[in-house]
Amino acid sequence: MISPKAATRLLATLGGLAVIGTALAGCSGSGSSASSGSGKTSISVLAGGNDAASSKLANDLATAFHKANPSVTVKMETRPGGTDGDNLIKTRLSTQSMNDVFFYNSGSLFQALHPDTQLQPLTDESWAKDLTADFKKTVSTDKGLYGAPQGTTFDGGVMYNKKVYAQLGLSVPQTWDDFISNSEKIKAAGITPILASYGDTWTSQLFVLADFANVAAQDKNWADDYTDNKSNAKYAKEPALEGFTHTQEVFDKGLVNKDYASLTNVNALKLLATGKAAQYPMITSVIANVVQSNPDQVNDIGYFALPSDSGTPHATVWEANGAYIPKSTTGDKLAAAKKFVAFINSPTGCKIQADAGTPAGPFATSACTVPDNAPALVKDELKYQEDNQTGLALEFLSPIKGPNLEKILIQVGSGISTAKQGAALYDQDVKAQAQQLGVKGW
Amino acid sequence: MSTATPATSAQASDVAAPAQLASSEPPGRRRIRSPYPSWFFIPAIALYVVFFAVPTLASFYFSLTRWSLFDAQFIGIANYVQFFHDPQLYTSFIHTLIYGVLTSGAKVVIGFLLALLLTSPVIGRGYLRAVVFFPVLLSTIGVGILWKSLLDPFHGMVNGVLGFFGLPQPGWFTDPNLALYSIAAVDIWKGVGIATLIFMAGMVAIPSEYFEAARMDGASGFRIVRDITIPLSRGATATVIILSLIGGLRSFDIIWATTGGGPGFTSDVIASVIYKQYQAGFYGLSTAGNVVLFVVVTAIMVPLSFALNRKQVEL
């Protein structure tokens, strides 16, 4: 069939390649971990995701920092976002292979990293005194403070097109009924009233997550009761149930776009910016995408807190992300890493955060201030803050968040199941999470 | 050399028996013994044990713990109990069977036909081979993005064409009743190239004398395929069935890249449920799920593989 000679040659070539490959690999493998001891240090930084904004922010910070500190080289690495990112971070930390500095969420996700055993305490750093009390809480344990703010805080609620509102003579809704009647009027004018973008599954959660400040306004102890498995703090019961019923109601009344099941977040924002759609339940940090895709329309977009069934709406606030240093970073690298973390909230660092990161709300430290050219919706957010009508999102008040909320809400929001069924299913999901976390009382 | 039939491989057992621990003997000693040195196993076994068996057994222990990666607390079989109480377990089990049978069945049939076509002298053979194999080369992430774009219910090309002819335009990945089947189709599209390749290798290995003899006897093309190609490419068929059925029962990467198991949970399979638990940080629970999946798939595959291999020998 084939001459044995030719095949032997093939095999020999393969064998040769293997040897060369291993040899090459040996070189590149040993070369990468070297760090010279001649006063020069190299640290690696893991960005807060792989979207354009996270990469740019981390890159710009790295470049500027190297300029200010020529003896330290900063290598930037991106990572997947979402749950892929959660896993990567936990894996690297638990195997002592984490980068020297990493950007990650604050709140319950931060707590899940076992900060006391895994992270370098930063309590005594000079920038710590400038932090807001809320932020401090979300990056601390009983034993100390572990993170510096990176990026701004942002709010969850409704992003809306101000031009459409002005054109139709609408005013910002206070109650859920106002919101629905506004939406009906928008629909009558031939504009999509409410955007749903289940093409990106995480976007389905906003009617529930951004409603939490309203829930907390009605029941101050809800978060603690929820963590303690008290029967009043369940999603199948009011007040928390309203997030589920709202998700179902907008679908049942035909107030969402036709392509709700496949529309993506980026494209939904384009529709909102151009006035083809009027309202989008969202977190305001996504405004960075509008800055890229529709720079001329950024200021047409405003923000209002999610209206609730009863009373004044409260804005749900997400705290800034954090910059952390793992325990595995030591010696010269630790000193350089601490310098880098401090640099993030220095005047230069603040400027980079404002330019590259697009402020979506106030900063979590008094060291940085929101620039005048920030997107218009930031002013809307600040107003809630001034009026004291804000509340932290649940993920900063309780460690428990069921992993399937987004899927369950897509079922509710596309008519596959009812709000009641969805809420009951989510309570089960929450129970599973609490059991896996080993929370007492479950 | 081409006069032998595969049946002779059964004789190998006679030779093999006395040479059990041949590896301990110094090489080059001359006596009558098996021509098959047992130490040929050693590199494979060493790799398998060190990089696969040890970590896997370690992880099986963690299925009995509440494991956060940072610490592990022994909780007995609580993870298994919780796994079997997952509200999606039953439907996703059904989905797994549908998906596994559908994709592996289609890969076997289509792959076989394609291999027949691509080993026969048709025009454009080189082009056809390259193009059938192109999807295999695409990474899963790429495949997911590509087909989500093409099958987008409103802007996608497929529905554009259907609309042009006045046909219904379904939500391929967004209709709860359709999503699983759309994903299966994409899986077949991506994976059929591998099946084709294995079948081709099998067909190429069939000694040409058989075909010549059959043709001399005046056998029709159909009969040649039925009486020579199919029986003599059993080895390839068994391999394709085993690989694609295991793949179908266990893999979820295309599901993950297209719908993530959605809309809601309508295209979830067991493997994607387990993966979601892993993603959620339920490391002990997801390991327990993997143990269960392992037992289920093994229960299906071992007898099947035994039967397939046996047939091959009987030939």
Added chain:
Amino acid sequence: MTARRVRAWIVGSAAILVSVVVFLVPFAFVVLQAAKTPAEASDLKFSLPRSWQFFQNLVAVLQSGDGLIWRAFINSAVLTVASVALMAIVAAMAGYVLARKRSKWGPTVNFFVMAGLIVPPAVVPTIWVLQALGLFKTMPGMILIETTFGLSICILLFRAFFNTVPTELDEAAIIDGAGRVRLFFQVILPLLRPVIVTVIVVQSVFVFNDFAGPLYFLPGTDNATVQTTLYTFAGQNLSYYNLLFMDILLITIPPLVAFIFFNRQIVAGMTSGAIKG
């Protein structure tokens, strides 16, 4: 003879026509998307770009992350070539003995091979093993991991095809005085070129396309592989579909070229005329 040629023509043309719709159109879509502006690409329409940006996008991808993609290509090539060569040899040796020797261990070995296919790798314990051996974050470590993960499929493939090589050959060679190792490497393996090519092609694709392996076992910017670069362009908020598709195109072309090359090897194996249908 002519009738057969006519049939070859008709069947071939029909197949080409179907292949254009099923396989070439998606490929064309990738190319078109790679040539669009970000805004246009995110529309997902199958259309010619309003303004061709192919070259700009190409440059943008090649330059992203300080030319990271070049390093990634080298890393991926080294990883793929080394691990596939290693697993082909190791698995061929094991598969050969497994196919030829019918010992009482057969079913047990069979079970372990199947287990290797069924059980997904346990990430964290594997990292522990690598750390214990000092191979974590190194290319040799990654190569051994990929080799191990590919072993089961390779052994299965080899075993299936060793049966097509007659055993008389083994015995004849031994009687002729050939050593057992020589018998295997010089007599048996050369007869298996179609299978070796199949194994190389199938496993190259797996290793080259593996994303999770390098992500966990080979972290670090210097160690990036082409699949990890894909994630640079595919964030939770997809804003650069054009660059993403350009990246997909770029990293699909080298294996496609390699495949076309290996494809000739399969054809070469066939010229002695297995099927003349």
